[in-house]
Amino acid sequence: MSLKEIGEFGLIKRITRGGLIRKSGVIKAIGDDAAVFRIDPGEVILATTDLLVERIHFLRDRISGRDLGHKSLAVNLSDIAAMGGTAREAFISIGIPDDCGIDYIEDFYDGMRVLAAEHEVNLLGGDTTGSKKDLIINLLVTGSAKEGEILYRRGAQPGDLIFSTGFLGDSRAGLYLIVNSIEYEDEKMQALVNAHNRPKAYLREGRFLAQQPGVHAAIDTSDGLTSDLGHIMEESGVGVRIHAEKIPISGNLYAFCSGYKFDPLSCAISGGEDYTLLCTVSPERADKVALDYRKRFKHPLYALGEITDTKRMEIIRADGRIETIRASGWDHFHQEE
C-alpha cells in the first residue's frame, strides 16, 4: 500500500496505535494542536532533539525499518542518559518520500515502540509530511531529573578518572561493513553491525551514575571519544589524558580490524556513534562507583584516563610516549571530505 492511497490522516491512525506507554501525567497525547502533560513537582525538564536524514545518517536500503526506529529513539535517549535523567515523552516528525512503503514506516514505529516500552517512554505525537527524495526523521525527547542529580559536561575536575560504560569503535566497524555491503556470516561482524544500527540506551546506568557522590560530569559518545571528551574539556576548563591501552576495545573489533586492516585504536578514538556514556569520577570515589556499577549492571565501567589541569588532550601510548592530540570526531558538514 502506498502513502498516497491512505493519506496523511490514515497514516497517523496506523502509526500512533500503542504509543501511550505510560499514562500517568499525560492529559492529551495525539490528536490535538499540541500534547499536554505534566511532570512531578520538584523536578526539572530535560529536552534533546536529533535530526536523521537519509544518505547523511543512514542508507534506507541497508537498515531495516525496525532498526532505524530503534536507533532514532536510542540516540535521543542516550542524551537524556548522559544528563542522568529519566526519559519521559518522545515527539516524532517524519518526512516520507514517495518510494518509501508504509510497511517500512510501520516497522520504524514498531522499532521505536519496543525500545520506548523498555524505558517507559511515551510516543506522544509529532508531524508527518512528504519529502521529495530522502526519508527524514526528527525526534525530540523530554526527560525529568531532580535538579541536584543532573550530570553536566561542565563538572569535571582535575584528578577525576574517566570511565566509559561500554566498548568504543564497534559502531565505526559496523558502519564500514554496512556502507561497503560486505556479506558476513560471522556473529562477531553481526554484533558490530548491531552496535551501529541498534545502539544501547544507557538510561538506567546514567541515572545510577547521577545519583552517586563523586560523579562530576558526563557525555555520551556520539561524535567520537576525543571529540566528546573535548566538550567536557571545554565546558569544564580542564585537560584530558587518555591511556591508549586502557581504551575498551571489544574482541569483535579486534577480529574486524585484523580481517580488514584497520587500527582498532583509531576506530575507538574517533569512530563515534557508540552511544556509551563517558563520565568523570573523583579519585576517592572511583573504586566504589565502579564496583557498585558492576554489581548492579553486570558489566564493567571501563577506566580509560583522567582529567588534568593542562587544558590539553593527551594520549599515553602503550610504550609510554605522550602525544598531544586534537579533539576530532564526526562533523556532519565535513564527512565527505
Next chain:
Amino acid sequence: MSLKEIGEFGLIKRITRGGLIRKSGVIKAIGDDAAVFRIDPGEVILATTDLLVERIHFLRDRISGRDLGHKSLAVNLSDIAAMGGTAREAFISIGIPDDCGIDYIEDFYDGMRVLAAEHEVNLLGGDTTGSKKDLIINLLVTGSAKEGEILYRRGAQPGDLIFSTGFLGDSRAGLYLIVNSIEYEDEKMQALVNAHNRPKAYLREGRFLAQQPGVHAAIDTSDGLTSDLGHIMEESGVGVRIHAEKIPISGNLYAFCSGYKFDPLSCAISGGEDYTLLCTVSPERADKVALDYRKRFKHPLYALGEITDTKRMEIIRADGRIETIRASGWDHFHQEE
C-alpha cells in the same frame, strides 16, 4: 563563507547567540546533551512539532531566510495558541545542504529570533546536520497553561458559534503568486505573499479566548477551514454548518481573485496555512466574547457558522441552498495529484 569551512560547531556558535530570551526557569540552554528547564508549579506542559522540507513546504529561492525563520516558528506558535497556551521554549533541528550559504541560515535564525522575542520564547537548542539536497527544518515548541484553561478540539457543543480570528484564503493566494513567480508592485499582492510567508501567531488571542467562559474548542487553520473544522467535528462528535457569505475574505483576496480568475470562496474554504484560530463559543456568551475580543485586540472575531448535532459538514450558500461538503484540505501526501 561555506558550512564546510566553519564546520558544525562553528555554525552552532554563530546561530545560537541571543537565543536565550527569557532566562527565568532555564537552568541550561545550549551546550550540553539536553536543555534543562522548569515551569511554574500547577501548570501543564504543551508540546507541538512541525517538520518543514524544501520543495514540499517551501521553495528556498522564493522565500528569504528571515521569512522562513519567521514562518517556521510561527506555525508552531500557532499550535500553542490554538490550545490557549503560553509559548515557552523552542528546539530547532536543521539539515543544511551544501549549496545553502551561511548568510541564509543566519537570516533564518534572525527571523526566528525577532518573533521569539515578541512572544518571549527561548530558542533553547536543537540539532544541526548536513543534508544531500533539501534544506530541512524541524521545530518543537513547548508551552504552558493552567490545566483548566486549555482549549481542546473535543469541546465543541451543538449551538456553539464558530469564529475565526482573521481572514481566510490569503495564504493560498500568496502561494499562487510565489509558485508562479508572478511579479507585482501592488501592495495588495504583497500582503497576500506576506500572509503566506510571515503568518501571524495568535498567541495572545488564544490565551484570551481560553480564559473566557463559554469558549469550548479551538484549532488553528493549517490544513484549511473545512479540514480543520473536520477535526473539531470528529473530536467533539458534532456537525458543522458554515455560512458562505460570512466567511471572512479580505479585500486583497477579492482583488487577487478578480485578476487571476479564482473563486474567493474556494480559496477561503480549502486554502490552508492561514494560521488564524477557529474557536467555538456558546450562543449565550458569543456576543460578549466577540465584543471583548474586539476591544482588546482592535480587530474582529469573525462569526462564520455554528456547531450542529448532525455530524455532517454543511455549507449554506448565499442563495439559501444547503450543501453537504466533505472535510477536505491540504494532505501532504496528495499535494502533487
